[in-house]
Amino acid sequence: MLRATLKSLLARKLRLTLSMIAVVLSVMFVAGSFVLTDTLGRSFDALFANIYTYTDVQVQPVPKNGQQGAGTTLPASTVDEVKSVPGVAKATGQVFLNGAKVVGKNGKLVLNQSGQRFGGNWSGEDQLVQLKEGTGPQSDDEVTINAGLAKAGNFKVGDPIDIITAEPRKTYKVVGIFLFAGGRESMAGEQTVFFTEKVAQQTMTGQTGVYTDIDVKAAPGTSKTQLRDALKAKLGADFQVKTGDELAKDSAQPFKDIFKYVNYVLVGFGLVAVLVGIFLILNTFSIIVAQRTQELALLRAMGASRGQVLRSVLLEALLIGVIGSAVGFGVGIGLGAIGAYGLGAATAGSLKIASLGVPPIAAILAFGIGISVTLIAAIVPALRASRVAPIAALRESAATDRPLTKITILGAVVTVGGAVPLIWGLSGAGDATLSLILAGVLALLVGVALLTPVISRPVVSILGRAFSWSVPGQLGRRNSARNPRRTAITAAAVMIGIALVTAISTVFASLSTSLGKVVDQELQADLIVAGQQTSEVPPTIQPDELKAIRGLPEVQTVAAATYDAAQIDGKNQFVIAYDDWSSARTVLKLKPAEGSIDGLSSGQLIVDRKTADDNKLKVGDQVKIALTKTGEKSYTLVGITAPTNIGNGFTISDTDAQAGFRFAKPIQAYVKVKDGADVNAVKTEISDAIKNNPEVNVQTREEYIGTSTQFFDILLYAVQVLLLVALAISVLGVINTLVLSVIERTRELGMLRAIGLRRSQTMRMVTTESVVIVLFGTLLGLVVGGGLGTAVVQALKQAVGFGDVSLPWGLMLTYLVAALFVGVFAAIIPAVRAARLNVLGAIAYE
């Protein structure tokens, strides 16, 4: 029996290969993502271990208002307090923050892959920082920069250098260039500018006499951990004290977290591949069993037991699973390696990639998924094989069509079973929402897949009519309607990929258009001046620039907004302030809903309807807001605006913002031009006014809408990749089905050729069948996906307040057209096979 199984397997190499590719693709993504995550994770560990090699213990203030780094400072007195702790050899107050943006000689920011632009205070050379040339900064207009930055911006000692911090752009002079320990030009591609202490405090924290952390060296005989514990005891809960090792670990963590999400995405790809792959494998085995009916019956007639037949089919599946998993695992490791080293190369060597890591979980999941998927997919066909009666050996191959009643009922039950958790999840079920939606979507897809045979009959017949203008087309159409199960399973694989992508596209397209509409309706501004935030220090519009814009003859109104993080009733929230509230009201079309929004003076607060409802606030309430500089104060809620999506949230007066915000500089400015003025001409004038501020630019309303919806467009592209993976596997399924059908219909093809069907006509016949199957799957996917997407958007409407369903018609049409091509492509191999059939061999075929 074993030998018979192996022989049968080897005799059908093509079907073996196609089924195996499905397993390989699924396993590949899973294994690859784990290898990539593991390797990069260890690379970052190594990187940060390197950075913190020379740090014994570091003291940082605990972030008070939810702001990491920038907002949290400690006073100089803390340094003295630390120095007084026994075991401390040296304590140095440091300012070190992301947000010192160096303007290059071309007027743009000096390029930097890591996005980290640090500004700090020079505290002399030490083990980590060593001067390569020049000196440390001595006076307030001098800076010392790292060699990497000097190289990237082509700065030499003595050169002027323009730096934008929280302060306006200012020209400094490079007096020194330094290297990190080991002669490194940067630790990880970042840029570092050292100012004098006073300037660093002023420009990076907006305050004087404060530091962001204290670097503590242990006295001989005191271990790092002892020192840490001693400092902890002394400083109390307001400070976090960590050893260099702990810092390294903590610093690597955010990167590892990012890779965790990358991992989720890749594993998600793998799971979609698995889902589609199951259909391919299931179909292959079903057809094989159908074709082997006589062979299996013969085995039964010769005394093979049902169990033996069952095991024979399952063994075949097991072998395919094992080999497919092994190949997929290998390819996955390769992909992970390419990903990791590719990233290493992209960072220009600043991230040294650790040796390739293959975590055990990668192997376990690869083989676990690969083998179990194959076996699960093979179990139904195997059971059917075991039920072949010995008498079937004597009959003409009886490929009778079984009734579809059972499968339809099952499909209906599963579909309903999927809809229930989906609706439940979409209507909001707290923590379980996501898992309910996922489970619902999965069940729904499987349910619809089970219903496809029934749906396929009318749909395929209608679809096929489009191809009935020629005899080969008619024959192809009839062939595709011939075995509804086979057509359905093949099409279902196509359906899943298309449905998923259409659903996601529908959600994104709806959000994107809704967002665009909101901006369009609620924003009166003709031009928007804003910067792209790349660090903890937001890009700001300088006061003189704003003044220049206001002074332009064709500008009517300008409202400039600034915001900062704050704690409101213990929760982290953003607080907004406009430099001119009445302009803001006009430009943002704010309407009163309750109380008065006419004026906003110190100690007063205005919120929008939704924020008020979410925080259960009413006019006259006292709200406790803790701002960075002024600490907690009570504000009176004087007015609530009508629901709005722009300029919503907690709004306080400019006076309070100037006193309390970390950097009370305008971050965005809304400009309304005078009636009849040329918007583009004003745009050019504004561009000119802000030309010294490379991070800030001006956009027209349309451009601004484009930018605010850009995020969705990028996501949409990522989703297309997902589609490609799913589609690739479903194409394999179509090829597989057609090849097996061609083999099954050898005699028929021979007859058709004998009575005059040309080779080209034979190919057209097979191609029609393929196109009809793929089109059917695509249409079904578009309908299911569109429906699913619409449901999600409806649910989001309640959650986020806006959400008009907008189906991505363009994309859907593209998928449909692409389906035609995919159908033709999938038909190539089977069609050529069919056309090459030896007429005589086909007729004499027994």
Place this chain on the structure above:
Amino acid sequence: MTATVTTGAAIAARAIDVWKVYGSGEAQVIALNGVSVDLAQGHYTAIMGPSGSGKSTLMHCLAGLDSVTRGEVYIGETRLTGMSDGDLTTLRRTKVGFIFQQFNLLPTLTAEENILLPLAIAGRKPDRAWYDTVIDTVGLRDRLSHRPSQLSGGQQQRVACARALVARPDVVFADEPTGNLDSHSGAEVLGFLRNSVRDFGQTIVMVTHDPNAASYADRVIFLADGRIVDELRDPTAESVLDRLKRLDVTGDVTSSAQEA
């Protein structure tokens, strides 16, 4: 319709010194060993012989389904030898009809669609009068909308016969047309073929091993070991059987002579 009952003079198909050799060296098998034969138009010819005598190979070569190793094959005035697949396909569309042992109907098409399939493939319009004649002759008028699975074996083979005749080919090749039928259905099919020769002047070449089937033909050609060894005009079942018995003896003599 204008059926011309031809004299025996015109040739519908012809083989000239046809050799068909499979394999090479030790494994070489000579299926046809210099066969020359003329098949007259409007005649019903049966090809007989024991298993492995090359009778099917000869028919396949004559029909252009198989290539010959040496020699020439003609359908009418057309030389088949060396023709491309496309030309052979055109020839099959216009000049040749087939009837197979396994009926070979398309299960997805109705009887009528199956009958009209060769014309549809060639993009030709059926001659309605001729179509009606064929349908009435095979007696399938009330079965036209049925699918093959709803027809008996005899009915399926009659559909296949109608399919072969409807395009009015020069020659119809029938490969064991009664091989899968019971004697009653077989007799019906053979009678129908006989009538189409008599009434419409159709040329039919039939391979069979059944002496009773051969007795419907005008002429029987006997093959053994790839050669034409005998022939018989206006055969009866008894005379065919008699020749076959003799053939077995000669066959034995031939083979023992070769071994010696």
